[in-house]
Amino acid sequence: xxxxxxxxxxxxxxxxxxxxxxxxxxxxxxxxxxxxxxxxxxxxxxxxxxxxxxxxxxxxxxxxxxxxxxxxxxxxxxxxxxxxxxxxxxxxxxxxxxxxxxxxxxxxxxxxxxxxxxxxxxxxxxxxxxxxxxxxxxxxxxxxxxxxxxxxxxxxxxxxxxxxxxxxxxxxxxxxxxxxxxxxxxxxxxxxxxxxxxxxxxxxxxxxxxxxxx
Numbered sequence: 001x002x003x004x005x006x007x008x009x010x011x012x013x014x015x016x017x018x019x020x021x022x023x024x025x026x027x028x029x030x031x032x033x034x035x036x037x038x039x040x041x042x043x044x045x046x047x048x049x050x051x052x053x054x055x056x057x058x059x060x061x062x063x064x065x066x067x068x069x070x071x072x073x074x075x076x077x078x079x080x081x082x083x084x085x086x087x088x089x090x091x092x093x094x095x096x097x098x099x100x101x102x103x104x105x106x107x108x109x110x111x112x113x114x115x116x117x118x119x120x121x122x123x124x125x126x127x128x129x130x131x132x133x134x135x136x137x138x139x140x141x142x143x144x145x146x147x148x149x150x151x152x153x154x155x156x157x158x159x160x161x162x163x164x165x166x167x168x169x170x171x172x173x174x175x176x177x178x179x180x181x182x183x184x185x186x187x188x189x190x191x192x193x194x195x196x197x198x199x200x201x202x203x204x205x206x207x208x209x210x211x212x213x214x
Contacts (some may be wrong), residue, residue: 001097005085007055011048016096023100027143034157038164044089045168050208052086054201057179061069061197063155071108080135084142091146094153101156110149171211179204 002148009214011018019040026033055062059078063071091110098106125133188196 007048007052007089008092012044012092015043016093018098020096023097026183029103037157040093044093048089048171049086049168050205052082053175053208054204056082057158057204058197058200061193065193065197077131078133084139087146091149094149106152110145113148114141114145117144167212171208174211175207178207
């Protein structure tokens, strides 16, 4: 779980804490507040997404290196949590924005909705699919929460959702597709595990930025 939260801990928390005073200062100037939020979102998407994708792609090697072969069944769980964590970065910065501009109730609304979704989904999914089911329940609840969150955010800033997110999602999908095709062609299994991990992570990061700025 701690590995899965690296994109949030290493990127989003730093950016949102640094941006919060700016949000508070610009709360009465919607145009400049929008620009400040877009800059924060740019930093988060540009750095947290490739970090999360790198961990997602090299999850098996991460588990082998840090925990050993007996923990390999947890690779799927780690990938699910990483997928959740990548998008969690989009939610944390909005919380800082809402608090800074005097609308903390928006944070509460999103959290209540997520909690209700978890209550409804977690028990049956955990019963049938165990830890993976719990991760899926949390993921579904989160995606419902983030959809509602970015519906609310339009009441605070004039964010163009498609123009903001589409290039990053497009780059991420292409990156993952090309990466897994690459693994079918090139055999990295003979390499030492640390080298293999670094090569996989490096390829994913390179592909992400290549498709992002292509």
